[in-house]
Amino acid sequence: MKKHILLIAAGLLFFSSCAQRSMDYVVNNALGRAHYQAFGMAKVLENDVDSLPRTYNGRLVKSSSHWWTSGFFPGVLWLLYEATGDYSLKYYAELYSSRLTDQQFTTDNHDVGFILNCSFGNGYRLTKNPEYAQILMNGAKSLSTRYNDKVGLIRSWDNERDKWKYPVIIDNMMNLELLEWASHYSHNKHFDDIAQSHANKTMKNHFRPDYSSFHVVSYDPETGLVEKKNTHQGYSDSSAWARGQAWGLYGYTMMYRETHDRRYLNHACHIARYILNNKRLPADGIPYWDFDDPAIPHTNKDASAGAIMASALIELSSFCNSQQAFADSCMNLAERQIRTLSSKKYLSAKGKNGYFILKHSVGNKPMNSEVDVPLTYADYYYVEALLRMRNYIYKLR
16 A cells, blocks of 8 residues: 555656656747847847837838837847846847937836836846946936826826826836836835835726726826726727736736735735636637637737736746645646747747747737737747746746
8 A cells, every 4th residue: 555655656746747847848948949039130130220129010110219119129138148148148138228228218108117127127137237227217217207196106198188188007017117126226215105106096996896907097187086997909998908917917916026015916816816717718828819809719819918927927926825726826827828828829930920939919909000910028028937937947846
């Protein structure tokens, strides 16, 4: 009997080990492909001094430093340098980050957090270059100018003033990480106060009882009261735009990491449960572009939303040791998403897809903009998810 139990235990250990090796292989193979693609992209644009990659639709679509996605490709290079130690990637990460230096003084949009934190933020984390720290601090000050005390939130857009008086989008949760970094670095609580006020007001007004979120909530800047709840990139005002749910999940997980305030952890868990239990989430883990599109299953999936979710779920699971079943569910979905994104259906062949890493993302479907194409932010969060999964696997050994 004792021998039989030992054999069963050995068998379970063997199968567990195989599963770990299998995921390890998926991650390392995907990182290798990402390295090849990112290096190829870096070579293509090396001498195009004012350009950064945005998408590919049969030709490479580039952006200036001011476009909201400009920081993601430098971020990919930094993450892959971290993953591989390849100094040629470090060279290119420095080169492409330098193209964003002017954005530290941008005050006309909220995306300075995306632009600077993914690029210079990763660069500072890995090199401790003091010039990067100064750029990040200037960027945090610029972002802070968009905060209105009466509203208690950072304004997202300055356009369409005839439609929204003071629009705040769920995406803006992601820009709070720059403020939290600045608060820790400078020991200035002012940045944290802004970030937490924004997170708290968003938690109060952006989410429905089932913890799905609106895309846009607009406020009256004179009273601070909500005036409208709409969408801009989702199917309808009442629908759950998939990438919006991913931004919320990632944003509140990040806010818990930075503040240790359990309100943010609890909120992230609620958002995760909405995603985990959603009957319209496909078996492969990659969501349709909007959970409420009536055309499901005959509509587009969004690889970018899947990548953001996977990265966030891996981190969230690490904060949920007291809820092991829930933590396991988060990791299981993240693993499913990474396996799917690392398959031939989503992962680019070498040298193909304009040197982007992933295929099949959706930018703004209602406007028929960037639908079923590679997107630079999908690549960024996919590579981040791969690194987080690799670290998780190493901890199991």
